[in-house]
Amino acid sequence: MKFVDLHAQYLTIQEEIDAAIAVVIAESSFVRGRHVANFETAFAEHIGVPHCVSCANGTDALYIAMKSLGLEPGDEVLTTAHSWISTSETITQAGGTPVFCDTETDYFCLDPHQLESKITPRTRGIIPVHLYGQPADMEAILQIARQHNLWVIEDCAQAHLASYQDQSVGTMGDAATFSFYPGKNLGAMGDAGCLVTHRNDVAEFAALFAHHGGKHQHLMEGINSRLDGLQAAILNVKLKYLSDWTKSRRRIADSYDRQLSRIPGITIPPRRPGCEHVFHLYVIQTERRDCLRDHLRQREIPTAINYPCPLPLVPAYAYRNGQPADFPTAVHHAQRVLSLPLYPEMSPVDVERVATAIESFQQVTATAG
Numbered sequence: 601m602k603f604v605d606l607h608a609q610y611l612t613i614q615e616e617i618d619a620a621i622a623v624v625i626a627e628s629s630f631v632r633g634r635h636v637a638n639f640e641t642a643f644a645e646h647i648g649v650p651h652c653v654s655c656a657n658g659t660d661a662l663y664i665a666m667k668s669l670g671l672e673p674g675d676e677v678l679t680t681a682h683s684w685i686s687t688s689e690t691i692t693q694a695g696g697t698p699v700f701c702d703t704e705t706d707y708f709c710l711d712p713h714q715l716e717s718k719i720t721p722r723t724r725g726i727i728p729v730h731l732y733g734q735p736a737d738m739e740a741i742l743q744i745a746r747q748h749n750l751w752v753i754e755d756c757a758q759a760h761l762a763s764y765q766d767q768s769v770g771t772m773g774d775a776a777t778f779s780f781y782p783g784k785n786l787g788a789m790g791d792a793g794c795l796v797t798h799r800n801d802v803a804e805f806a807a808l809f810a811h812h813g814g815k816h817q818h819l820m821e822g823i824n825s826r827l828d829g830l831q832a833a834i835l836n837v838k839l840k841y842l843s844d845w846t847k848s849r850r851r852i853a854d855s856y857d858r859q860l861s862r863i864p865g866i867t868i869p870p871r872r873p874g875c876e877h878v879f880h881l882y883v884i885q886t887e888r889r890d891c892l893r894d895h896l897r898q899r900e901i902p903t904a905i906n907y908p909c910p911l912p913l914v915p916a917y918a919y920r921n922g923q924p925a926d927f928p929t930a931v932h933h934a935q936r937v938l939s940l941p942l943y944p945e946m947s948p949v950d951v952e953r954v955a956t957a958i959e960s961f962q963q964v965t966a967t968a969g
């Protein structure tokens with residue numbers, strides 16, 4: 601069994617992918633060009649925003665978004681303690697300082713109640729992450745942002761097509777960023793990313809900044825962060841299937857829920873009411889996480905820990921002197937989370953095998969007392 605089987609997905613659309621790649625090669629349309637433009641238009645439409653600016657990866661998208669919103673040295677940006685480091689490292693790269701907030705007990709996302717006490721005169725924005733595919737509490741976050749005149753960048757790297765009270769993620773903030781890393785819900789065959797926005801000024805700046813500040817008439821210094829033609833052509837094919845793949849993910853999650861909810865000691869992933877969770881990851885919680893992981897490994901069931909250490913406590917942020925007691929919920933989750941295999945092509949037999957193996961672990965430990 602695989603944790604994510606990218607090849608299984610390729611096999612379902614092999615002819616279309618191979619043909620799309622052949623067209624790009626025949627046209628030598630390797631950088632920018634019509635495939636990139638087509639993808640930007642199609643993805644913006646899919647999300648329901650006027651602008652999509654493609655770039656090299658989801659990390660660059662965050663950096664470009666912050667530069668486009670005018671982040672300046674010394675500015676502070678509030679973000680979650682529980683994410684992949686792209687979310688916070690780009691704040692530093694853009695000249696700012698990441699200020700971490702603890703997470704919600706139920707949903708693993710940034711806890712809006714933590715925001716106000718951390719706002720200072722230098723605070724410029726908030727980056728919530730729709731973690732594992734579950735939307736953050738956007739209503740509360742946007743309300744605080746409005747009160748304090750802060751921008752919001754939604755990190756949607758794990759949440760393509762998720763929705764919050766019938767609004768697609770990526771449409772609610774000043775800008776939103778997506779990753780098309782191969783293992784993400786919409787994945788290229790290499791690195792790729794984009795930002796989307798309803799703000800003309802942000803889209804205009806981002807498009808220039810990602811391409812050296814403009815061609816020849818450089819209006820500013822920028823960077824070189826491009827989506828290439830091959831990846832764009834591949835994404836154009838895959839985008840058509842994203843909605844079906846998302847349904848499959850949700851179906852598999854429902855099936856896991858049914859089989860795991862009756863096992864004592866296992867907490868299934870809670871779902872925020874009024875939201876569509878798109879299950880980039882299916883993350884259970886359990887007290888004896890590391891032993892369960894070994895048990896599954898022995899049965900050739902791969903799992904992952906997303907993430908083993910809250911961001912404010914990793915060595916990169918030692919200089920900020922964060923203490924575990926400052927982030928009790930993130931610390932608690934980091935010790936208990938376990939991501940199970942899940943990808944759209946996963947068979948019901950495999951789902952059942954994972955569930956049965958988890959049940960057998962709980963039985964062994966129950967009898968061992």
Ligand SMILES: *Cc1c(COP(=O)(O)O)cnc(C)c1O
Nearest residue numbers: 657658659684686757779780781
């Ligand atoms: C994957 C990911 C990113 C970065 O995307 P890349 O394309 O790998 O650079 C950013 N934020 C989160 C939450 C992610 O999961």
